[in-house]
Amino acid sequence: MSPPNTYDILKERGFVRQVTDEKAVRDSFCKEKVTAYVGFDPTADSLHVGNLLGLMALAHIQRGGHRSIGLIGDGTAMIGDPSGKTEMRKMLSAQQIVANGDKIKAQIGRYFSLEGEHGLLIRNASWLLGLNYVAFLRDIGRYFSVNRMLTAEAYKIRMETGLSFMEFNYQILQAYDFLVLYQQHGCTLQLGGDDQWGNIVAGIDLVRRVESVPAEGVTWPLLTTAGGAKMGKTAVGAVWLAAEKTSPFEYYQFWINSDDQDVERFLAYYTFLPMTEVERLGRLQGADIRQAKQVLAFEATKITHGEEEATRARQASEAAFGGGGQDLTAIPTSTITRHRIEAGLLLVDLLAETGLTTSKGNARKLVQQGGAYLNDEKIESIEATLSSADLDNDSVLLRAGKKRYHRLIVEH
RNA sequence: GGAGAGGUACCCGAGUGGUCAAAGGGAACAGACUGUAAAUCUGUCGGCUCAGCCUUCGGAGGUUCGAAUCCUCCCCUCUCCA
Numbered sequence: 001m002s003p004p005n006t007y008d009i010l011k012e013r014g015f016v017r018q019v020t021d022e023k024a025v026r027d028s029f030c031k032e033k034v035t036a037y038v039g040f041d042p043t044a045d046s047l048h049v050g051n052l053l054g055l056m057a058l059a060h061i062q063r064g065g066h067r068s069i070g071l072i073g074d075g076t077a078m079i080g081d082p083s084g085k086t087e088m089r090k091m092l093s094a095q096q097i098v099a100n101g102d103k104i105k106a107q108i109g110r111y112f113s114l115e116g117e118h119g120l121l122i123r124n125a126s127w128l129l130g131l132n133y134v135a136f137l138r139d140i141g142r143y144f145s146v147n148r149m150l151t152a153e154a155y156k157i158r159m160e161t162g163l164s165f166m167e168f169n170y171q172i173l174q175a176y177d178f179l180v181l182y183q184q185h186g187c188t189l190q191l192g193g194d195d196q197w198g199n200i201v202a203g204i205d206l207v208r209r210v211e212s213v214p215a216e217g218v219t220w221p222l223l224t225t226a227g228g229a230k231m232g233k234t235a236v237g238a239v240w241l242a243a244e245k246t247s248p249f250e251y252y253q254f255w256i257n258s259d260d261q262d263v264e265r266f267l268a269y270y271t272f273l274p275m276t277e278v279e280r281l282g283r284l285q286g287a288d289i290r291q292a293k294q295v296l297a298f299e300a301t302k303i304t305h306g307e308e309e310a311t312r313a314r315q316a317s318e319a320a321f322g323g324g325g326q327d328l329t330a331i332p333t334s335t336i337t338r339h340r341i342e343a344g345l346l347l348v349d350l351l352a353e354t355g356l357t358t359s360k361g362n363a364r365k366l367v368q369q370g371g372a373y374l375n376d377e378k379i380e381s382i383e384a385t386l387s388s389a390d391l392d393n394d395s396v397l398l399r400a401g402k403k404r405y406h407r408l409i410v411e412h
Numbered sequence: 413g414g415a416g417a418g419g420u421a422c423c424c425g426a427g428u429g430g431u432c433a434a435a436g437g438g439a440a441c442a443g444a445c446u447g448u449a450a451a452u453c454u455g456u457c458g459g460c461u462c463a464g465c466c467u468u469c470g471g472a473g474g475u476u477c478g479a480a481u482c483c484u485c486c487c488c489u490c491u492c493c494a
Contacts, residue, residue, distance in 0.1 A: 253448080260449045287447040321448050362441080365456060369442040382462095401441075403448060 005029050006064030010218070012275055013268040015057050017194045017221040020204060025189065025216045029064065036061050036189035037069035037181055039124075039174070039196075040108070042077055042100035046242035047107050049254070052270060053220050055111040057191050059272075062112040062119055069120045069187055070108040074101040075128030076173050101125075107241055110304065120185065124177050140176055143209045144202070152198045171202050178203030179210055187215075194219040223269075225259055241304050248305040249330040252313035253403065255297035256290075263292045271299035320405055328397065328407060335411040338388075345386045347372070347379050347398075354408070356400035366400055373399035 007026040010016055019025055028034050038054035040047060047055070058068035077097050105121055113119045149171065178200075181187035188207075190200045200217035207215040239254045240246040246254075258266055264282030267273060273281075273295070281292035294314070301310035309330075316330035334354055336345075351363035351372060364382045366372045372379040374390060375397050390396050394410040 257448060260447090263449090287449090289449070290447060293447095293449080317448080357441095359459070361459065361462080362457090364462075366442065369456070371442045401443095 003064075006034075006061055006066060009060055009064065010057060013060070014265060015053070015060075015191075015220045015269070016218055018197055018217075018219045020201070020217045021214075024214065025218065028188070028216070029066065033066055034061070034189055035067040035069065035181075035185055035187040036191060037071050037122075037178075037187050038191050039071045039073050039177070040104060041073045042097050042104050044238075044240075045100045045103045046240040046245050047104055048241060049239040050223075051241070053193070053223065054191065055108065056269060057220065058119075059112040063272075065118075067118050067120070067185075068112050069122055069181060069185065070112075070114075071177060071181070072101045072104060072108075072121065072123045073177075074098065074123045075125035076170065076177075098125075103242070122181070122185075124173075124180075127180050128173060128176075136176075140172065140179075140206070143206055144172055144175075149202075171199050174199040175202040175206040178215065179206050182207050182211060182213070182215060188213070189216050189218065191218045191220065194222045225262055243305055243309070247330070247332055248301055248309040248313045249316050249332065251304060252297045252301045252310065252317055255300045256293045256317065257403065258293055258296065260289050263289060263296060267292065267296050267299075271296065271303070273299060328405075331397075331405045331407045333407040333409060336408050337411050341386055341388060341391075341410070346382075347374060347384045347386055348382050350386060350398060350408070351400060354398060354406040356398060356404055356406050371401045373397075 005026055006029040007016075007022075036058070038058055040051055040054065055070075058070060062068040074097050101123055108114070108121055114121050149168070152171075178187070178190055190203060192200055197217070197219050200219065204215045204217055207213060238246075239251065255266070255270075264278060267278040267281055268275065271278070281295055284292050297317070298310050298314050301313050305313075312327070312330040315327040319328050320331065332354075336350075348360055348363040348367060351357045351366065352360045357363040357366055363372070367379050367382045367384075370378060374384075374386070375392065376399065386396065391410060396408050398406045398408065400406075
């Protein structure tokens with residue numbers, strides 16, 4: 001029996017929402033080495049959970065023996081926000097975009113190999129920034145029909161709220177990316193979120209018109225959690241893939257706190273476990289679903305942060321929530337001087353300082369509502385201070401609500 | 413460029429001189445119940461040195477004992493016309 005078709009793997013795991021020509025895509029994965037790409041916008045100095053689907057899709061494609069291209073959209077991002085920015089700010093943000101691109105580049109390499117012939121990382125600034133406007137209009141612009149673009153679903157919404165000429169051109173630039181990737185690397189497949197459908201199709205049309213070859217596109221569904229929230233948003237903000245921005249422990253906690261209804265989907269999307277195992281875990285009922293969540297959290301953390309960090313995060317999680325194990329070292333930690341403790345330090349101040357609450361006022365409210373804990377003892381008063389007697393092995397454990405922990409270690 | 417409608421807290425959205433730190437909804441946070449889930453109920457939801465004070469209703473001035481509310485100028489968004 002031949003190895004499973006890469007397209008079927010993607011489809012089975014839920015990555016396919018729309019596809020231009022299903023048979024053509026499946027056949028090409030059978031017959032040849034396919035080159036596929038996904039774009040990533042360098043709008044922050046780290047990718048986040050919302051970008052994971054693209055990374056996982058590329059990883060599956062590479063595992064199937066094909067070639068994956070991660071495209072950093074530093075050229076498209078360079079156009080930036082047009083609203084009344086000065087020259088200098090534009091220059092600054094250009095530097096920022098480059099810096100972001102550098103950081104993101106390192107992250108992408110964790111999900112699929114960028115070594116050798118099966119993985120590439122490319123930045124579109126390399127061809128977009130040097131474009132000559134008139135030449136571009138003559139060579140590429142002539143293939144686009146404004147009439148047709150205006151009827152696109154993606155623009156319909158924007159026709160009501162306003163669409164600048166710059167934004168209108170975005171699709172053309174992205175289509176051009178696809179053409180360049182075809183010409184330089186033989187790329188014939190683009191994947192993206194379902195909101196990218198219009199842009200992907202525009203690229204396919206351009207490749208066909210210029211090069212007379214068929215290209216294909218696949219979109220994955222736009223994910224929300226069962227609660228309807230945008231994927232990867234928490235109280236603290238986005239869940240980042242960079243350990244400096246979201247620690248492996250917090251990352252692990254994000255996944256283990258998934259809604260029951262999301263667990264099976266997430267296992268398919270965000271782990272490499274075989275589907276038989278995903279389905280088995282998805283069948284668990286009631287409190288047993290926690291086992292599935294532990295697997296999800298561990299596997300997802302392993303992919304992003306490595307097995308060692310995933311193990312530490314799991315141990316810390318079990319120590320904090322399950323009562324078992326004592327290894328709390330993966331919990332977010334900061335240090336404090338003995339001198340400050342001896343001088344009398346209000347716990348409310350500490351809660352705010354460690355980031356467990358956003359302000360002292362919130363810390364006070366938290367204590368008044370009975371949601372603040374010191375070493376798992378409820379903090380009863382907003383006047384309470386930290387004393388040396390609270391130290392256990394030179395450390396104390398602060399907790400806000402049921403789930404958020406912070407460890408303080410005395411500095412010598 | 414002309415005419416009109418608007419800009420209110422994380423989002424939506426009430427509020428036309430004092431009773432407004434500003435209704436209501438959503439989101440979020442805490443508590444109860446649970447399974448580190450959901451649903452439900454209760455509370456909180458600008459900041460602070462918190463029974464008090466400070467800073468908010470696009471921006472800057474002004475009128476008034478008192479302004480999110482009235483006046484002037486400016487900025488921005490949308491709709492229609494050119």
